[in-house]
Amino acid sequence: MSHGNMNLTLKIWRQNSGKEPGQLVTYPVKDISPDMSFLEMFDVLNEQLVSKNENPIVFDHDCREGICGMCSMVINGRAHGPKTGITTCQLHMRSFKDGDTIVVEPWRAQAFPVIKDLTVDRSAFERIQAKGGFVSVNTGTAQDANCLPIPKDDADASFNAAACIGCGACVATCKNASAMLFVAAKVSQFALLPQGRVEATARVKNMVAQMDAEGFGSCTNTGACEVECPKGISLENIARMNREFLVANCKD
Amino acid sequence: MSKLDSKIPDGSLEQKWTKYKSSVALVNPSNKRNLEIIVVGSGLAGSSAAASLAELGYKVKVFCYQDSARRAHSIAAQGGINAAKNYQNDGDSVYRLFYDTVKGGDYRAREANVYRLAEVSNSIIDQCVAQGVPLAREYGGMLSNRSFGGTQVQRTFYAAGQTGQQLLLGAYSALNRQIGLGTVDMFPRHEMLEVVKIDDKARGIIARDMVTGKLERHFGHAVLLCTGGYGNVFYLSTNAMGCNATAAWKAHKKGAFFGNPCFTQIHPTCIPVSGDHQSKLTLMSESLRNDGRIWVPKKQGDTRKGNEIPEEERDYYLERRYPAFGNLVPRDVASRAAKERCDEGYGVGASKMAVFLDFKAAIERFGKTQAKKLSIENPTPQQLKEFGKQVVEEKYGNLFAMYEQITGENPYEVPMRIYPAVHYTMGGLWVDYNLMTTVQGLYCLGEANFSDHGANRLGASALMQGLADGYFVIPYTIGAYLSKEIAVKPIPTSHEAFDAAEKEVQTRIDKLFAIKGGKSVDHFHKRLGKIMWDKCGMARNEKGLKEAILEIRQLRDEFWKDVRVTGKANEMNPELEKACRVADFLELGELMCMDALNRSESCGGHFRVESQTEEGEAKRDDDKFTYVSVWENKGNNEWDLHKEDLMFDVVHPSQRSYK
Amino acid sequence: MSNASPNFLTSSIGKKFLMGFTGLFLISFLVVHVCINACIYFNDSGETFNMAAHFMANNIIVRIVEIGLFLGIILHIVQAAILIRQNNSARPEKYAVQNLAVSSKWYSRSMGLLGTLLLMFLIVHLANFWVPTKVAVFKGEEHNTFESLKVVFSSPLILIVYLLGLASLFYHLLHGFQSAFRTFGLTHKKYTPFIKSFGFWYSVIITLVFASMPITLYLGIIK
Structure with a gap:
């Protein structure tokens, strides 16, 4: 399925569980559209992995509109990627150039142990x-809101x-x-x-x-x-x- | 008929809830400590119910699939929450809120439920403010209101464009307090996969720990499903990626009837699909329609950019068709009108499946007022535009930024493109006045139940209903059931019913892995979505629905033969999670089409092409369809239809008109 | 809710508070130090300067404050060492790529490094001036500090060490000054801009005045 014309090299942190060590794995992706969101680009990659019978990359995401706070990727060394004021799910591929190499890592902190791949606890x-x-304040005990x-x-x-x-x-x-x-x-x-x-x-x-x-x-x-x-x-x-x-x- | 007892209390509409509250059986505090309640879902309904029940003294367990209760999709609601406070002195009342909601729902909701909703709406605002929810305020320190969704009074409370977030954080904080006090056990990253029934009563659930993949058994004297809507059956919707129907669907297959499954709300102001990679759609608050004007070119297939089309060649079709309400017609009407224009070939953008939402006039208008305010005489057009933009930015800045982020276009300069998208499902598990489903001890709250919105939900009513159910309804109504359960000791999860339920789940998971087919889960989900959108979307007809039913059946067979689920069961495995959910959507989709086929009238969000007025407006058939369609699952994807007749003692159904 | 009582000074905020408190104390000392140094600009062959230096070396109150000063330095260093250790262990697995340059200033992230450089500089500085003065006081001799200034700063190597040390001081102050106020919670939309610019100019002026001294002596402008 063709989407667009960007070809990228992704280096993504893969880690099977918190108990095992992880490493950056390189994945080329082709025909990416600049209108795709960053996570949709991940969907495309995961679809490719599934078709090759490999395990897709696990990452947290839910609302995909920047409000649930679930998505969490460090992209090229910056939390939620190169733009400010947005979450990973609001990042679009037009923020990257054809031929770019993108390194994606999970949040890293002692208090946020990795669960799997890019998902942390x-x-x-x-x-x-x-x-x-x-x-x-218990339910029902409140006074009138304008008091x-x-x-x-x-x-x-x-x-x-x-x-x-x-x-x-x-x-x-x-x-x-x-x-x-x-x-x-x-x-x-x-x-x-x-x-x-x-x-x-x-x-x-x-x-x-x-x-x-x-x-x-x-x-x-x-x-x-x-x-x-x-x-x-x-x-x-x-x-x-x-x-x-x-x-x-x-x-x- | 006999199977459906809505248990609406006697008495006049105004007295029903008051009398109910003072006569419902109570559970004494020492007994509450021994009663366990399971809450599935942690959105507005789930969090508020769990917190309130724990405050009363019950032992509560809460389950959610996200990593935190705060991430439930209630958080994404933008616009506001209605309440009949009448703080604006504009003549609002409980009765008016009730009336507007019944009328807005196109007379397909229960009067008694809606009246109760309107009654408790005021307490919700009080409760939220006491919790520290930072609702918008005026300079005098009082709460601010806006008018929303075409109502004639200002009754909507809001917190900028993030009302859902703030209300959910309020409920979540109440929940956190109980977690801290040890009265609530929280199970994030857990997905409920089965209801456990013992002696025809709901007594627990089977949940999968999504981190370890382990199946867990949990007992409860009662089970509350607060799991939201099923809009993701369409694949593309404004729902979060994880929103699903699984909990409700498992309950349905265990005996909970499903009410009005075909009632879906399609929201008019969403950002259009940009390509086949699209994974979800983004809603922009309909407050944009307060100042934006919606139009398409007068010429079919016009490929010019929005700005290049002169004024006289624009068709402001909502203002033309509905002079009284104009761009502020209810959601269903606005959505259908957009679809009609696009289907006729007047659509804009690359996909031609979009209409313009234009702020040019608003920018000019605001510019002039602003110039006056700043006492600038003879402002240049450039100045006017700048001033106008500033005002627009103040009012809608975050929405405009969001639009630009997603589309790469600057909406201050070019008109926005919008298209309707699936947003909310009014249908859901059928519940009685107590919010209990047809399974004893199994309750359903919030968007997951069919309840209060009839065939169409008004803006700012979803937050109200979720919190009403959780804070102010279930704490009372659950007593009616639990007061009879005080003698029941917690049933050990080694009970054979738990064995059987867990085995059922395990078998299903094993079966999914065993298929080892050639196509991904998303592949099937997308195809299902397309069938649903094309044939059970904004306009439905008999032929299409019949085709859809057959196509869904075929697709379901194909799914169970050819789906590929990678990885293992005993690990974090989103492919497996999706597969379980899509398997349920593939059954629910069929039921939705069957329901849509059965209801050959048009009402609210449900538009049957066969039932329209000469001007192309929805036409209800009150004689034949003043009932709730309640579907009983007979197994093997067969259903029996029951009807709960709707009585309108106070409000008299009339044809909605927004001309 | 019930009220837990964690020990303030061992809490993360408490430790930062101590850092800020000792930091500001040391900052205030720099004012005294720089004022005395500036006495060389009377350009009277160090007469005024030596008088001031003598006073500082022999006055009893100054002696007591000096002990506090050293305690402050030690506390600042020990506290920093503890915090750095804790902060490092808060992220055991580092990022392969981290781009912090866009979100923060390099010197705000390098306070530990700058502090270490400063400490090394301080040791050199004490060895150059403080120790000989003390030895003189101990022996009951009169120590001509100004003369030793001229001797020390005749070496280009020492001059460079001092200038590097002062550069570290500049950046350490630039972040430390306003950071301390934030740690104390002393922010205000009206006064914070003032504090920030005060901190900036303080860092610039203090460093420049300090730096001017070895430079002018080296160049022989001050004799």
């Missing part, structure tokens, strides 16, 4: 959230932090594999709202403690996470979390 994020990424006016600027800032899709590109990009941007986005989302202030002290302490326990690195403030974040989560959130953490620890 991001459950560390889940455990961090279970420690405090919520407001303790609590919230300044628009605060609501917007909270929204901007809440736009995080939990993909882990910040960890993948950070030279220290630090999860600060992710955790800070969660902490900030609540810290900025009066509903979240009630438990702010416990939240930041519990979430930071879990973050440390998961084996993420610390923050060097290089700012790489902010640049590679597909949702543009601001470094400002990290500063806010540091402040929250400091104040929380001064309190008791």
